[in-house]
Structure formats: C-alpha cells, structure tokens
Amino acid sequence: MALLEYALVGGILYGVFFSLVGIGLNLVFGVMRMINLAHGQFIMLGGFGAYLLSSHLGLNPVFGIPLAVAGGIVIGWPLYYAVVPRLQRSNDPEMLSFILFFGIAQVIEAVTLLVFGADQHSLPDSALGSGNIGVLGQDFPDSWWVAVAVSVLCIGGLYLYLSSTRLGFATRAIMADRDEARTTGIDVDRVAAIAFVIGLSLAGIAGVFVPYMVGSVSPSIGGGLTTTSFAIIIIGSLGNPLGTVVGGLVFGIGTMLMQTYYASWSNLVPYALLLVIVLIRPSGLLGKAVRSA
C-alpha cells in the first residue's frame, strides 16, 4: 500500500507541476492557432536562467521567476511581431508555423549548446529548503512543494486573468473567433502578443523548477518537454486552464504509477497517452475539429 500511496501523492504533485509545464503551450495554441514547437526549448532556457543565477551570482534559484518573465517579454514581443502576422497571411499558417517554430527550437538548442556545453546541470538542493514534507506518511522534498505552490499560483493567476480582466476577455474572444474579435474592435495582434509573452513566461517559470522535478537541465531536454506538454494539453481541453490541470494530473499519476510498477516502460507514458487520445477523441478533448476526411 505504501508504494501505491507514494505513487498517487507523488503523481498529483508531479502532475500539478506538469500542468504548469503545458499551460503556456495551451494558451499560445488557443490564441494563435499555432503550435509553438519551441515550447520545450523555452522551458529549458528558464532552467538555464535559474542555473546561471545560482551558480554565477550566488542567488536563490527562485529569482529565476522574474528573470523568466523578463525573458518572455524580451524574446516574445519582438518574435511575435517578426513572424506571426506574416505567417497568418500565408496560405497554410498552421503547418508553416509548425516548421518555423521547429527551426527556432533548433536555433535555441544550438546556441545553448555553444554557450553552456552539452552537460547536465542541477541546482543546489538546499536552496528551496532541505527538508521533507509528508502527506499520508509519504515524504517529498521541499523543492517539490515549492514547485507545486508556484504552479498553483501561476495557473490560478492565469485563470483570473482570463476570467476577470478586460485583456482576458479580449483574449478569450480571440480564442473563440479571431476574425469576429477583430470586427468588434479588439487589437488582435496586441492581445495575442501579450498572450504569447505570457505563454513564454510561464514556460520559463516552469523551467526554473525542472532541475528539481526532473533532476537536471541540459540543452537537449527541450524536445521531450514539448511532446510531453502537447500530450498534456491534448488530454485536457484547449483554452481552459483547468483542463490542462486535468491533463497534467492524468500524466503525473500515470507516470508515477508506471515508474513504481514497470519502471523500464515509464518513458512510454506520454507518447502512448498522446497517441491513444488523439486517435480516440481528438475533437472532443480539444474542443476543436482536428480531423479531416
């Protein structure tokens, strides 16, 4: 029983954190109808930001959070205006943006490799508290609880933004119908650029805690994180932060159960979940028809 309890409690914590990992991708996709294939690389950048702060400046890694937000603004705003309006006018925005963001992912990965090398970096364990906090007799390190608390704050904040601010209303209007939103006088590009910045910042914030939750950060982790995020937002429902939490929890608990009982197969979980769900209920879970013919 102890094993099962460990897997369930751990899975919930892990899942809440992975909701944060996926939520930026969900927001960007909802607003722009583009898959940010560089999502995992932006998460990885967040991790390296925290690593730089703690190893070179001796700061606590949590200062990576404001750094991630600053990075989201500095990278996201110009990037949006440089490529997105141009792509929206092209003949196949969905596929072209998919390939374009893939190129951006490769650039980010290559630059990170050139700057930091291919090594894996971890963050000091004691920075987020060196103890353990137990639930149901199962102990988890403090850093996990901090990551979960930050995840809950971020997801809650995004929910409030979408449900009770003017910009949030405009964002949801664009998610519902981009052209109609434009006709009602919403500055679509400005609102979407803000959503893009928020999406990248959330990815960066998640990245700060990746070294604690996954063990380390290295330039090559981006691709796997993107696929995992995609699986999570497909399990949940698009444009709804609470839906992403459902996806994160399914992924987290599934992964922890597999790690506990069939460890060598656990890395199949996100891929198998993704494939099964995409094939069984693509439109139902995403709230958008993704099938053709």
Next chain:
Amino acid sequence: MRNATGGTRYAVAVLATLAVAFVALPQVYGNQSVLFTMMTYMALAQGLNLVYGFTGYLPFGYVGFFGTGAYACSILVTFTGLPVLLCVIGGGLAALLIGLILGPLLRLSGAYFSIANLAASQIIYYVVSNEALKPLTGGPYGIKIDQVFAPTASYAAMLVVLLLTTALAAYFRLSRFGLGLRAMHQNPISAAVAGVNIVRARLVVWLVSATVAGLIGGVYAWNLSVFYPDAVFTLEISVFAIVFALFGGVGTVIGPLLGAGLLYTFYAAIGVSTPQYFQLLYGSLIVFLVLFLPNGLVSLLVRRKLHVL
C-alpha cells in the same frame, strides 16, 4: 505538366544522372561511407517528399519506419539466415506493416498528424531498445550482423533504392494518380467531388513512403552491420530528411535530391566535427525558408521560367 513524353524523358535523365554520378564518384572521392550516407539522406528526403510534398502530411516520425526497417532486416539476418537482399525487403515489409497500423493517423490533420506520428516513432524506439527485448533486438546494447558486411554491395543496393524512390516521385509528379494527389492537396473536398478517392489515395501514398523508408533502413543496417538503437531511431534523421527536402523544394522530383546533396555535403564538411554550428545553421535556414522561400531552392528556377520536374 506540359506533355507526358517530355516529362518522362526528363525523369529518365534525372535517374540516369543520379546513377552515373554515384557510380563514378567513388572513383574520384575515396570516402565511400560519406557517399553512402549522402545517398541515404537523398533517398530519405525523397521518401518523405512522397508524403509531405504530394499530400501535405508532414511525418515527423518518419525515422520510425527507417528504424523499423533496419531492425527487421537485422533480426531476419540473425535468426533466419535468408539471403541479405530478402532481409532488406523484409525490412520494407515490416515498415509497410507499421504504416498500416498507423494508417488511422491519416484521419488527423496538420500538426496533430505530425505530433502523433512523432509519438509513434518514439514508442517504436522505446520498445525496440527496451531491456526486456534483449534476446530479440539486443535492447539498448545494439545489434550486430557483421557476418553479411559488404560495403560495395550495400552501396549498390542503396543506389537502387534511391533510384526506385526517385522513380516513384516522378510517377507521382507525372501520372494521373499524381494529378489527383495534387488536387487533393489543394482542396480535398473539390478533389473528392471530382472523383478522387482521397482516403484510398492518401493511404496508398503513406504506405509507399513507409515501405521505401523501411528499405532504406534495411540497406543502411546492412552497410553499418553493427549499430545501437539510437543510430537508427534518432529524431535527427527525421529532422534532416525534412530540412533537406524543404530546402530543395517539396512536391518536386529534383528538389529533395538537390537539397539533400547540397546540405549533406555541407554537413560532411563542418557538421561532423562541430554539430552545434550546423544545428544553428539549419535552424536559421528553416526560419528563413518558411518566411522567405517556402517552396525551396527550386522555386528560384521556377521563377526564371525553367521547367522543374
């Protein structure tokens, strides 16, 4: 498509040029393994072009078929003792089977298809490289078929596969079937109304492309003869095939060949020793292509009113 005979003559010329080039090149350039790998990527880019260029479905997990072919061929060599060419064909058939199993993915559109296909290739990789399958696949420790090692014969076999793939692309480009594909790519509903069986056509293209990748994988395994699962399942293989094909120009016959030939030459010169710089280069190249040259190098020729096959 101006007239069919002119197109056919063009296709024969392309095939002849390829054959002569890769027969003659080893005489003047000593490193046969570089030439072999170049043919491998030309064939892969062309095979990917069959699906992406003619139907618009971008198979991000294309490497899954390649790896399946490599492993099926190696397993057949190890356990059956059949002639190695039959094992290579077995690799193609294994990839065909995987293609059939993944057939339902074609119901998805655009990026969903790509990501689901990527997930499928990762699943195949994790299964093949799993410790539990060590007696069959060698698991993470790789597989060895050096009893059939034959660099020259496998070089010739890869050339045949490359010619076959290119001939298929020419067929798609010139035939009535290919015309239906293009109509479907531009507007599936109109094409269906005009009598193109889009579900069947799409599946046929998908299976042909998968089989080709399996054959390429089989010959590649034969040439390598000792390899780890990473070597035939790394996503880099899909990525290279996509970038090479896009760079040259998808939906044409010569585009992927040009793209793979040029970029792989470049990769062989700088990419092997400093892969990060090459990654930076092709990443920037993708961004540039999507924004400014979405139809690849050959679109420059088309703009000058040259006929491109």
